[in-house]
Amino acid sequence: MREKETTLYLGPQHPGITGNMMVKLKVTGDTIVRAETHVGYLHRGFEKLMEVRNWMQVFPIVCRICVPEPDPNEENLARAIEILEGREVPERAQYIRVMVLELARLASYLLWFGGQSGSAGLYTMPQWSVGDRDYILDLFEELTGGRVYHMYIWAGGVRRDLPEGFADKVLRVMDYLEKRLKHYDNLMLDNSIFQKRAQGVGVIDREKALDWGIVGPPLRGCGFKHDVRIDDPYLVYDKLQFEVPTETGCDVWARALVRRREFEQSISIIRQIMEKMPGGEFYNKVPNPLHWKVPAGDVYVKTESARGEFGYYVVSDGSDKPRRVHVRGPAYVHGITLLEHLLQGANLADVSFIMNSLGTCPPEMER
Amino acid sequence: MSDRIQDLQKSLSEGLPQCSVEIRRHGGVELISSKENLVGVLAYLREHFGYRHLSHISCVDWLEQNQFELVYILWNYESRIQLFVKVRLARVNGSGISVRHLWPQADTYEREIAEMYGLPFDGNENPRELILEDWDNKPPMRRDFDTRAYSKEAFYDRPGREDAKDVRSVISGRSGEEIPEIAIPYTRK
Known part of the structure; x- marks a missing residue:
């Protein structure tokens, strides 16, 4: 007897969905036969809007492309403008940028810890990790004035220098987060509920991982040691010592371990930054923002965000407005083609679990 | 690094005489192809030059020249050199050519370009809607689509x-x- 096929709509309002998107599922019993991703609930037309804004006015727009980790966007755009103009960035500003990017990565991983455990039914973890993320947001607030969106990195450097005593505060938060890691392990990674849910679930085909455009922790979870910070170093990453952890399981468990180990690496990077931070200027003087023309040309810049390669293709026609800014978020690939593929044959209860493990983020899929 | 880029440029110009190959000012190598050669060029780059990672497919509307420009950005994990493949297409009644058989994720990019620029892709007919549902106006990312006029008309x-x-x-x-x-x-x- 053939089982009846039912259509289920998961989202756009659903606690297990990582943002406003919908997954249309065809299920027989508990097993998913087909999945279709539907985005479009969050389209804000940012790329169109950027084409009618001055270069400087684009900065407050780009940070809103990714809610959990806005800083790679700012950094990408700033670096694209700097490359097109041939503008130098003071070394101190580069160190500060790396610090901001790594703090953002930690904040993003803390949110992810919460989301991933929450979707396995471990509800203590989100309370703790989101609470701890607030200490990083406090640092951001003191440094930039904003907790979530910072608008801090701009072409030529950063907007403000570090406030008095800020380095000590950062190091204190790092010490605290490092101490908390063992509690996270107890709650999440050493928890047999999590292990049983994660091992062997959402397995990516290792042979195809490179061809499918998979990046970031899902790629490293397949055993490929690829990280933009190493492959195509930007800022001062080539002066820092850090490891790129890999796992070979290709499943949700492998991705969780990769992220957990990267967390420690980021803490170590921030400590090195604080030690090596040089003095000097924190920005180079830029032209009047209202008459700021960027030389014609096109450039593709990329950053290793918490979810993988975050790229910007920026085209200038020599005017005071961008001709085209096209954003490549990692979720654009992970959340559509890869997610639809991984959900085929998966259990209904694993949908949000797999989705979280890929770092699906609707705002960067539709901008 | 610059030596390796020059070597790559040389071997690409020999291997792909139908394309113009240039070293880019801001790093990497740029290839300009025609639409007919595009799939062959990309498959050749993928198989023989190790360009397995398709980073990005972008479309730029050059309204003044009445052309669309498709930009394929490829990355080689071994040589770590960025490659741009560009193709110019007619803006009116033009069409691109699908590469989703080479890279499955290209399908999403093609769906988005098809609905945002109104540029269809041969080999990816009737793509599923991506972002805009039931849109019957001019494709919104075209340069001549006036967002302000549209919103004045559509909303009160x-x-x-x-x-x-x-x-x-x-x-x-x-x-x-x-x-x-x-x-x-x-x-x-």
Whole structure:
């Protein structure tokens, strides 16, 4: 007897969905036969809007492309403008940028810890990790004035220098987060509920991982040691010592371990930054923002965000407005083609679990 | 690094005489292809030059030249050199050519370009809608689509928002409700 096929709509309002998107599922019993991703609930037309804004006015727009980790966007755009103009960035500003990017990565991983455990039914973890993320947001607030969106990195450097005593505060938060890691392990990674849910679930085909455009922790979870910070170093990453952890399981468990180990690496990077931070200027003087023309040309810049390669293709026609800014978020690939593929044959209860493990983020899929 | 880029440029010009190959000012190598050669070029780059990672497919509307430019950005994990493959297409009645058999994720990019620029792809006919559902206007990412005119036409102003006046004072003017002092908008004296 053939089982009846039912259509289920998961989202756009659903606690297990990582943002406003919908997954249309065809299920027989508990097993998913087909999945279709539907985005479009969050389209804000940012790329169109950027084409009618001055270069400087684009900065407050780009940070809103990714809610959990806005800083790679700012950094990408700033670096694209700097490359097109041939503008130098003071070394101190580069160190500060790396610090901001790594703090953002930690904040993003803390949110992810919460989301991933929450979707396995471990509800203590989100309370703790989101609470701890607030200490990083406090640092951001003191440094930039904003907790979530910072608008801090701009072409030529950063907007403000570090406030008095800020380095000590950062190091204190790092010490605290490092101490908390063992509690996270107890709650999440050493928890047999999590292990049983994660091992062997959402397995990516290792042979195809490179061809499918998979990046970031899902790629490293397949055993490929690829990280933009190493492959195509930007800022001062080539002066820092850090490891790129890999796992070979290709499943949700492998991705969780990769992220957990990267967390420690980021803490170590921030400590090195604080030690090596040089003095000097924190920005180079830029032209009047209202008459700021960027030389014609096109450039593709990329950053290793918490979810993988975050790229910007920026085209200038020599005017005071961008001709085209096209954003490549990692979720654009992970959340559509890869997610639809991984959900085929998966259990209904694993949908949000797999989705979280890929770092699906609707705002960067539709901008 | 620059030696390796020059070597790559040389071997690409020999291997792909139908394309113009240039070293880019901002790093990497740029290939300009025709639409007919595009799939062959990309497959060749993938198989023989190790360009397995398709980072990005972008479309730029060059309205003044009446052309669309498709940009394929490829990355080689071994040589770590960025490669741009560009193809110019007619803006009116033009079409791109699908590469989703080479890279499955290309399908998403093609769906988006098809609906945002109105540029169809041969080999990816009737793509599923991605972002815009039931859109029957001009494709919105085209340079000649006026967002402001469209929103004026499609939406109406909230009452009190027809002009640039402060909404609270307009409404209180109508209803006679008193505005607390703290909410009175600041005006320069």
